[in-house]
Amino acid sequence: MPGERPAPPPERLYAVNAAAAQFYASRLPASRKAARYLHNHGISNAADPTGPWQVGYAAGRWTELATHLRAAGFTDEEVTGAGLGFVHNRSGHLLDRFRDRLMFPVTDVHNRVVGFTARDLGGRAEAKWLNTPETAIYRKRLLLYGLGQQLANRPAGIGDPIVFVVEGAADVLAMHRLAAAHAAIPETQPLYAVAPCGTNVTRDQLDLIQQTLPGAHLILAFDGDDAGRRAADQVYPVASRWPGQVSGVRLPEGQDPADMLGAMDPAWAISEIIGAVQPLAQVQMTNTLDRLFATKRITDPVRFVEDRITAYRAIAELFVDAPHATRDMAEAAAERLGLASTDVARGVIEAWSARTDTPGGTDPPPDTAAPPSADEPAAGPPAEVPTPSSPSHGVAETDITVSATAHNTGSRRAGTTAAITRHDPSSGITVWALADGIGRHAQAATAAQMAADIAATVSLRSTPAAGLHAARAAINAFYSGVHPSQAGDASLLVVSAYPSPTHRHGVRWELAWAGDCRAYTIRAGQLAQVTADHTAARQRRDQGEHPSPGIADVLLTSSIRAGDISVCPLDEGPLLLCNNGVHRAIPERQLAAELAGMSDAQASADRLARGVGQHNARDATVLLIHARSAPPALVTTTRTNAHATVTASGSPAALAKTSFMDAGTGPAAVTTPQAESVRGFGQPAAGRRR
Structure with a gap:
């Protein structure tokens, strides 16, 4: 429209965000509330102004950042275009968007500051966390907090990386400190931690991990409360299609990585988290069964056959998603339901058979062509x-x-x-x-x-x-x-x-x-x-x-x-x-x-x-x-084990009856060591030559 100024170029938006990050970092030492929050979450080391994280503090005043940025030569359009401020609709004054908050700069894969995620410290804001709004350089579904900083300062280790996806910025910093303790183990794999910024984990974000950290073992670590379980439910359909190894962690009830780090030594905290790693499908199965009990869809599977059928139908699909872990999953489901693991395995097979053997299945019509002869294709x-x-x-x-x-x-x-x-x-x-x-x-x-x-x-x-x-x-x-x-x-x-x-x-x-x-x-x-x-x-x-x-x-x-x-x-x-x-x-x-x-x-x-x-x-x-x-x-x-390993599989009925029809005494010597899901933590992967 006539009279409108052109949008600031991306270079200026990067520059104004970098200037804001430096300003916020300079204000952090003066805030006792910020220091208390960092200490309680075990991440006080993130306050280092020379470190990679550049954590800062936005004071409670309305125009402190805006005044500083104007004095540094940035225009009002550049400040608002970067999402750092807004113009009041009555007074016309340029005001700061973030006030009385702990500031975590968000960077892109080139480690350029593109926005912020901010934690309220005053207790009066409606939103505990506030993120930069969508801008020309900040698209939250395409970004992960912590990824750019760690790509620029790669963790120590050998072999394919391990990437923890956690819920928030404080959890990323906590996991990064845990990674330092983990790196002290000889010949360990590099450990990264990332978090979405105000979104559920998206396909685009997982693609970003795959592009920048190929071959990564993806581990989803969500809080051990109802909100964490809901987050896991939402991300599972996306994460289950990860092309490599994908796992999950059910953290202790009411705790996240930052809480664990704040309450215990980093070496103990990382051992607790690693010990809780399971195939993602198994974590989702446990969440599914918990939800069935919580909503009263099942009450007593030991007594009621209808409850058992409901549970088997709800979890049968998950066995297909983790064909290497079906024995562990059957045993975990059996413990939760109060049944024998052999009964669970048999019930899952029957549920899967009922689903796949219905008329009008998914396979195309059988080929009616004559079989090939020796002479012609x-x-x-x-x-x-x-x-x-x-x-x-x-x-x-x-x-x-x-x-x-x-x-x-x-x-x-x-x-x-x-x-x-x-x-x-x-x-x-x-x-x-x-x-x-x-x-x-x-x-x-x-x-x-x-x-x-x-x-x-x-x-x-x-x-x-x-x-x-x-x-x-x-x-x-x-x-x-x-x-x-x-x-x-x-x-x-x-x-x-x-x-x-x-x-x-x-x-x-x-x-x-x-x-x-x-x-x-x-x-x-x-x-x-x-x-x-x-x-x-x-x-x-x-x-x-x-x-x-x-x-x-x-x-x-x-x-x-x-x-x-x-x-x-x-x-x-x-x-x-x-x-x-x-x-x-x-x-x-x-x-x-x-x-x-x-x-x-x-x-x-x-x-x-x-x-x-x-x-x-x-x-x-x-x-x-x-x-x-x-x-x-x-x-x-x-990379897989050097020797052939039979790992029971949750496939459709014909396969299921062969590979895990008896989860306890089946015909195959099934080997699915729990340590295999975290094998990479202690030693580098090795290929097989035969």
Whole structure:
């Protein structure tokens, strides 16, 4: 409008926020109330003006900061544009927004001050915490308190980071002090702490952690009161899709990290918190059962079968989200309900069976095509697997155009690969799983088929990483006690497509894999490999060693049975999935030509499968998914134990009956040590070489 001044440029907003932070910090020593608050929460060291936190104090007067900033050369528009002040609608005077508050500067990933979160010290304000309003540089759903300061002053440690997500700024400072005590342990992992600023934890904030601290073990630590449990309920749907290890902490009733630090020695406090770490799904399960009791939806599960059924239905989905922790979860639920863990496991299986076995399930119609012969490839699932229109997601049917599968078993009658597609019309999610049996015996085919089927089914209701963990648990349980020469193994690759109205084409992807099945996309007209091979040669390259051709090129360091699991998000497509029989036999230029010029996905898949050669000893399986072009995203890898570990899985009924049908004396020797959820605290992670 005429007469309006242009908005201040971002550089001036950064500058005025930095000046305000320095001013507030200079006023902190004069405030006894601020000193008392810091002392009571065990974070007096944050008052160090030369430290990274720059905690300050805003006096109770109305114009103290405004007067200082004007004298420093900042305009009224810059002060109000940064959210530090406002113009009174009657008097027209510029007034301070923050008064009689402890000031915690919020920085971006470049450690530039972009705003503040402030704690009331006078006891008269309506809001205990007050945050900078949305500005051109402060968008609270995209920021995390403490992240910028710790990226600029990284904690000591070795290996993948551990990131605690806590509720407030004081808790971040308390956890940072605990991290200093934790860092004294030799060869420990670096520990970070962050908190949202007046919001629930958002998908954008978790993406920010993933981008800046890849491979992080995420731990949600909320207060042990009703508000903390409500916060955990709200964040669980977002955090449960974290691509790496995700855990939670149920802190003692009525205490947060700052309270614990204020009441005990830092070494004791960190040991208490670490000892309380559990899989996030287990924390959520306990919260769910507590809520059922509190709302009188269940009263006495020991006496009333209806109460048991209600509880099992409420927690069954959570077992799928933590396939490595179902035994511990069954035991924890049993203790809370007053039942035997075997009864809980059986009840969860029955509840899950009732949910997944209803008519009109989520799987697409079965393939009616003839089985492949020895001479010709056969189409897999129907050529089109569209994502249905959904007004709630705003996703059109053309977002995922088509998918197609083709097989070629070479000169053999039976193949050792498997490709499975699952689609859920209600959510619009589609999952593809490709498994490549290791070896040429019958059990390689069995392992591939089981792994693909289980991973696809679990991923449809959870994440690709959870699908791989579930398949791993089932395969290891299936072959428990079997001589290795008679056991099957496979590489496995899972892709999930999620409707996402925020993406340009309305769909986003997530991949997880173990082994050497590959996924490719097109980037700037060139073939780009999305996945990273889990081979000895690739491992040596990643460690900076000079690669040498030979057997290391094909020696796997990971498979569905054991080893690393990698995860990679992707904004768009198209995608070409294939086993090693394809990528070793077909030149990359031909793969690129089919992927870039794909107009008929089934025809392209058939050509690639035939291209391996009719009499080639290798199996060939190709899966093409037609969408749009996008660069690969960052790959994160979860390091696992050096030896195959059977970990009971909460998958759908067929898997569940195999892997945890008896939580106490099941057929498999299930090993889920509680310490595994916090294994990284004491020593660096190690990969597996086999």
